Amino acid sequence: MTAKSGQLSSLKREDFVDIMMMIRDMGSKRTDISTEDFVKAIETKLLLAMSRSK
Structure with a gap:
């Protein structure tokens, strides 16, 4: 999971709200x-x- 932590910044606000x-x-x-x-x-x-954010 830490290898993909750079992708967290590309997530949409809605994804964080859902989580x-x-x-x-x-x-x-x-x-x-x-x-x-x-x-x-x-x-x-x-x-x-x-x-989905790719």
């Missing part, structure tokens, strides 16, 4: 989620957004 809303929703559900699942969900969203 932040997903994080908020995950926190507001008040269900137990493992750290690994949390990171995987965010990473998946980021990779998808980066692939």
Whole structure:
């Protein structure tokens, strides 16, 4: 993921908003989620957004 960190600046504002809303929703559900699942969900969203921004 760090090798692609240069692409983060090319992401659209909407992509970041979607990711932040997903994080908020995950926190507001008040269900137990493992750290690994949390990171995987965010990473998946980021990779998808980066692939669209090319």
